[in-house]
Amino acid sequence: MVNITTQPHLHCCATCKAAVSDDPFGQxxxxxxxxxxxSSxxxxxxxxxxxxxxxxxxxTSNLKHWERYARADKSRGYTRNIVDNVNGKANLILIVWNPGKGSLIHDHADAHCIMKILKGNLTETIYEKPESGDTSVHPLQVKKETVYHxxxxxxxxxxxxxxxxxxPNPTQPAMSLHLYTPPNAAEFGFHVYDERTSKSSFVPPQY
Incomplete structure (x- = not known):
C-alpha cells in the first residue's frame, strides 16, 4: 500500500518476531x-x-497483546510494522492507520493479502481493474465498499x-493485521490508480 502523501515506511520491532508464548496473539x-x-x-x-x-x-483482539508492534509515524498516512517473517513465503504486518488517512487505490503486484481489523474501523473500497491496453479516460468502477469492524x-x-x-475516524487511529504472500511485495513495485481517469502510475521497487 502507498501513503496518501508519501511511500510507506517499514518499522521493525526489536526482535522482528512474535514470541512463541502463552499470549493469544503469539498463539x-x-x-x-x-x-x-x-515453504507455503x-x-x-x-x-x-x-x-x-x-x-x-x-x-479476539486485545491492545495489550500487540501494542508493542503498533508504532506510528504521525507524518505518514499509515505505518507498517513487521510482526513475523513466517517462512519466507509470507509475512505478518501490523499497520497503524492515522486518523482520517488511508492508502491510494492500488494493485498488489500479484500478491495475496488477508486483513484482520484489530482496533477501530476501516473502509475498504474495491474497484474493477481496467482492461489491459485500455487507454480510454473514465472513472474507476466501484465493485463494493465495506466498513470493517x-x-x-x-x-x-x-x-x-x-x-x-x-x-474514517478523524481523531483516532485504527490498527489492522495483514498476512501477505509474497512477503514485502512492495519491493517488487506496484501500480496506483487515479479514481477519476483509471490511469495508473508505477511505484518502483522500494528498498
Whole structure:
C-alpha cells in the first residue's frame, strides 16, 4: 500500500518476531506458521485462504497483546510494522492507520493479502481493474465498499480487483493485521490508480 502523501515506511520491532508464548496473539502467529509450514504461502495449491481467515477470525483482539508492534509515524498516512517473517513465503504486518488517512487505490503486484481489523474501523473500497491496453479516460468502477469492524477479516488479491483502505475516524487511529504472500511485495513495485481517469502510475521497487 502507498501513503496518501508519501511511500510507506517499514518499522521493525526489536526482535522482528512474535514470541512463541502463552499470549493469544503469539498463539495466533504460531498457528498461522504451523498451517503454512516451512515453504507455503496464501497462493499455494494446498492452502485454503478461508481456513487462514478462520484462524485469524477466532483471535479476539486485545491492545495489550500487540501494542508493542503498533508504532506510528504521525507524518505518514499509515505505518507498517513487521510482526513475523513466517517462512519466507509470507509475512505478518501490523499497520497503524492515522486518523482520517488511508492508502491510494492500488494493485498488489500479484500478491495475496488477508486483513484482520484489530482496533477501530476501516473502509475498504474495491474497484474493477481496467482492461489491459485500455487507454480510454473514465472513472474507476466501484465493485463494493465495506466498513470493517474490530475482529472482522477479509481477503484481497489482484484477481478480486484494486482497492483502497481508509480510516474514517478523524481523531483516532485504527490498527489492522495483514498476512501477505509474497512477503514485502512492495519491493517488487506496484501500480496506483487515479479514481477519476483509471490511469495508473508505477511505484518502483522500494528498498
Amino acid at each position: 495466533l502467529v504460531q498457528e498461522i506458521r504451523q498451517y503454512l509450514g516451512p 504461502g496464501i497462493d499455494s495449491a494446498h492452502v485454503d485462504p478461508d481456513h487462514i481467515k478462520a484462524i485469524m477470525a477466532k483471535y 474490530p475482529d472482522e477479516v477479509t481477503y484481497i488479491s489482484d484477481q478480486i480487483g484494486l482497492h483502497r483502505v481508509f480510516n
